[in-house]
Amino acid sequence: MTGKIYVIHENDEWTIHLTKRLDELALPYEEWHLNEGILDLTVSPPEGIFYSRMSASSHTRGHPFAPELTEAVIAWLEYYDRKIINGSRALRLEVSKVNQYTALEAAGIRTPNTIAAVGKEQIIRAAKRLDAASFITKHNRAGKGLGVQLFHSIDALNEYVKSPRFELSIDGITLIQEYIQAPEPYITRCEFVGGKFVYAVQVDTSEGFELCPAEACQIEDLFCPVGEKLPTKKPKFKIIEDFQEPIIEKYESFLKQNDIQIAGIEFIRNDRGELYTYDVNTNTNYNADAEFAVKKFGMLEVAKFLEQQLKTLTSTVKTNYSYK
Structure with missing residues (x-):
């Protein structure tokens, strides 16, 4: 090689x-x-x-x-x-949810109504402008669901923003986003390698919003629900067998349009069955317990994909050399 x-x-x-x-x-x-x-x-x-x-x-x-x-x-x-x-x-989308949402919408993929704001007073103004019964705040540059807070009133947001508990995004941009109420407390994360669908995993959100699948998070953060080490009766991550959704084709097209080969994309449904996509993670991790249960392994697929890419590079170099 x-x-x-x-x-x-x-x-x-x-x-x-x-x-x-x-x-x-x-x-x-x-x-x-x-x-x-x-x-x-x-x-x-x-x-x-x-x-x-x-x-x-x-x-x-x-x-x-x-x-x-x-x-x-x-x-x-x-x-x-x-x-x-x-x-x-891919990096541009990884570090900015504003970039993610605009790219998703450009690909015909529905995202929650979102307003970006810089400055505490502007966060309050943005929430008023959003005019949603319930809404969440999140960091523009985040990962693991950092900074996600749920509010049911402007007064509650105002109290939070002006308190020592307020957590500013590393890039200074706070997103105010309509809260999508799911009939059951879970979201779905779809994994892609080489731009192609590998599997979908159902993630229980009943204990919090921070949803990094990596085993390391089990040690670092109890709000990162990643399996049997947490005090819960059911696994937080469960791979859905025989998963079929029309959105997969749109996701694959979106990844191709944005030159992303490996990613996890998350969506949620409201009580009317409407699907909203809210996160693209280009530094995707996989939950070991969920994978072992169905004998599907994301990192192995990534390694095989990288092997194929390296072989293709070797073949291309040899071909080009033969014409010199």
């Missing part, structure tokens, strides 16, 4: 599940941990496949500038025409 697989990330705990699969397949790889580093623009990048797993929630792990460094590295890689999985467009 030509070159190797380069995994761009800022979180070892989330990345080890991928590198274990790369080891199983005996694939050559190298990790680029971009919490900090040096980028020499006078040097060309190595040959290989570059897979970005940069996360919008990096600042919660003390890595506030990792997305900015990753953006610079990806610009460098794209300039040299390297093969990138989840490149600059």
